Amino acid sequence: MANWTKIDQTVKRWIQEAGTNIRASFTNSLTIQTKSNPNDLVTNVDQETERFFIENIRSHFPDHRILGEEGQGDQIKSLDGVIWMIDPIDGTMNFVHQQRNFAISIGIYEDGIGQLGYIYDIVHDELYHARKGHGAWMNDTPLQKLEQVPVETAILGISATWLINNRHFDQNKLIQLAKDVRGVRSYGSAALELAYVASGRLSAYITMRNAPWDFAGGKMIVEEAGGIVSTISGEDIDMLSINPVFAAAPGLYEDILKKYLS
Template sequence: MNKEKRDMLFNQAKDWVLEAGRNIRHKIKDPLHIDTKSNANDLVTAMDKETEEFFADHIKGKYPDHSILSEEGFGDDLNSLEGVVWIIDPIDGTMNFVHQKKNFAISLAIYEDGIGEIGLIYDVMSDVLYQAKHGEGAYKNDIPLTPLDKDKKFEEVVFGLNHFWLCENRLVGEKYMQQFVKDVRGTRTYGSAALEFAFVAEGVLDGYLSMNLAPWDVAAGMVIVKETGGVTTNIDGNQLSLLDKDSVLTVNPSIQERLLDSYIKVGRK
């Protein structure tokens, strides 16, 4: 994607994200209409659907040749990332949205032929926008994010974990992950994969691990983390497909090898 096209799409996407965020804030105290999807903890609200429909209508209205990959049913049925694809999670952290009225985000990415060109993660209630364009660095609002520390000491690591790994012994041996938690400085759980990606890019976290995420959970964060020097793979260290759910590890590269070799790979044997 050339710079002119990237800038044009970025500015339009940013405007829509901020508009969608204003709408959510305006309606944050309205009565909630909540449904469940795969299980009682997998929530979806009318606001999730309304926000995704807002993006779908605007994208298809202005860019009818673009595709959409999204969570709540307003996207396209895709089997490749050919062309320009918008990957959207209208509210990442729906449980936080329902219970806390904060700590959730709009996550929007634009990919072209499988390459992440634009990433936007909007912490709606804090009015903080993490943003990146391919090859142009990452920003928190308009402040550049500092490249990640390449000499991070393992004993100083603060790591984000989705604690469902406790139930996923088929993926990583429980005792190895427990040892990892003991060896690092601390762990945190925020309940929004998009925000945890943003915190890795910012250096607030040194990594984030989850065992089962969808493309819309990670697509924008991958662009932003990459622009600060971070890396994102599955727990085998392989590239994510962005068309299927997978385990996800996004991390400061200075600790990636030790994490994979000392805890995850041996825990999978």
């Protein structure tokens, strides 16, 4: 049986070390490559950071499996056992162009159930973290349980990509939602936007395409803060596939799902 207290303490040390290394890279030249398209970037720092976590996991927890964005982990076909879902730098474009609004994201799941979640905003030294049944935290401060927010006072996290014609969803429904809420924000990092839902900085977050390493850590944190995370149709998220993701505070979740996403 996994010793989650030990794992939690160990991961937090690794995250701090990785964050220190990433901050140190700010003054160095980056090696930048593209993946699926010219806007899908990966740098040597992404790859080095993922390798850092993988080598440590393999050394300390050899029976655990790893699903990493940069493809250096395992070929995962099932959710059996303990699986680490890692995005070494979520928001690589922001990392390259702005050196802010990016994060390390890690979710650790056992037989498909989230046990530990971490999102580390490296620039601001804010570590959002959660353990199943123990609540959600930002650094040493517990996050308050999310309360109901009406649509008209909500702050929505959504990319402008989904407010123009696209093949994933009727943009007119989302445009109406964007008009009805108090404000709309986009940070370019799914992990940070989920962390902001958990902490109340955002009331809801919607995207049409997130991979498991994008949302694994954030899903855990939002849920431990009392929020709800699902697909945009209200179904359970497939933890091994690309999903549309909808996260929100309770009450607001039901209102948006019924009025704008159905």
